[in-house]
Amino acid sequence: MNEKILIVDDEADILEAMYLLLTEEDYRVVKALGGNEAMDRFAAEDFDLVITDLKMPHPDGSEVMRKIRETDQDTEIIVLTGYASVETAVEALRDYNAFDYMNKPLDDINEMFIVIERALERKKLRTENRDLLDRLREYNATLEKRVEERTKDLKNARVEAELAARAKSDFLACMSHELRTPLSHIIGFSEIFLADHPGDDCVENILKSGRKLLGIIDDIITFASAGSGDIHLNYGKVDLKEILKQSEMMIRDEAAKKKISFVSKTENIPECIVADEYMLRQILYNLLSNARSEEHTGGKVEISAEKVLMGTETAVEFVVRDEGIGIASENLEQIFQPFVQLENYLTRRYYGTGLGLALAKKLTELHHGSIRAESEGTGKGALFRCIIPRTPPG
Ligand SMILES: Nc1ncnc2c1ncn2[C@@H]1O[C@H](COP(=O)(O)OP(=O)(O)OP(=O)(O)O)[C@@H](O)[C@H]1O
Ligand SMILES: [Mg+2]
Secondary structure, eight states, X not given: OOOEEEEEESOHHHHHHHHHHHHHTTOEEEEEESHHHHHHHHHHSOOXXXXXXXXXXXXXXXXXXXXXXXXXXXXXXXXXXXXXXXXXXXXXXXXXXXXXXXEXXXXXXXXXXXXXXXXXXXXXXXXXXXXXXXXXXXXXXXXXXXXXXXXXXXXXXXHHHHHHHHHHHHHHHHHHXXXXXXXXXXXXXXXXXXXXXXXXXXXXXHXXXXXXXXXXXXXXXXXXXXXXXXXXXXXXXXXXXXXXXXXXXXXXXXXXXXXXXXXXXXXXXXXXXXXXXXXXHHHHHHHXXXXXXXXXXXXXXXXXXXXXXETTEEEEEEEEEEOSSOOOGGGTTGGGSTTOOOSOGGGOSSOOXXXXXXXXXXXXXXXXXXXXXXXXXXXXXXXXXXXXXXXXXX
């Protein structure tokens, strides 16, 4: 029990008697003889409780309480009063938020200690509440600061990501230029050379490898650009018969060399759709180009297009079917992942990069379409279905 109490009275003997009683109970007690001394002591030190007489020569108890409340709302106050001034004491409770009043003379000492204890308890609770409130405020402030910092971090991360994306597309643009330029020289000069010296095996090989390399570079660039959202489709009217014919031509020579027969079904297909012609050709080319591997296709490839419904909208379904090695059911989705190739490396006769189907899937999705593979199992051929809306949604 170490609470500090200021007792104020203009009568020295009452002051002394209270002082003795309270110090006996281990309180730290300070005496003030009259209002002026009380105000001086209060200004100089902190107290938990002030017990003040009400009736004193100027400044009286009310004046002391008014002065205290000018600067302090926490210290508890108990008013000492004669029976005659009970009404003023009640006013003090209201006006100066005093805790209670005690009648003079103080006959019931126990009662006095009970009131003092309760006042001190209220002070203690109030201080604890204040501490909690302060801690809460402090926590809120830190929280706000942390939210602010986090927002700043996120902003920075976004800026960094944007810079990284820009750096990536700059790199892609640069790479495509740097790689394609010398490669087109190789291809161009090989073609010129072959025109003058037809059948030169060596240069034919250079030309073939050059074209293949160009295809791989294009695939990587398109795939990376599609991944970073850098590809924007150039929608236009696409003649379906024409695009099927062109796709067949792209693959026909090589297919013929490998004795792969090619059937393209163009009867009853819608005349045209609205799509990005170049990208659509890439999709079909990638599906058909797997025909370069005869064990994939079993020597026979069929391509067709037909009108279907996608939800309530009209769409066109391209189907590329072969009679080759087929695909085990657990691999039907996996083959659309970039760089996934199924056969054992050593038994492979055609070395692609494993990007063809991943690219076809990305480009189909950019068109809001869908693509999937079907197969009855290994050795039973495969079928690829690519559905493209007849017109872009929205
Ligand atoms: N018609 C098919 N029949 C059986 N397996 C196929 C067929 N088409 C693709 N695959 C399997 O899916 C894999 C991935 O095909 P994808 O076209 O993505 O790559 P790739 O043909 O190996 O190389 P790239 O197309 O990049 O030159 C192939 O390696 C093959 O294992
Ligand atoms: Mg392929």
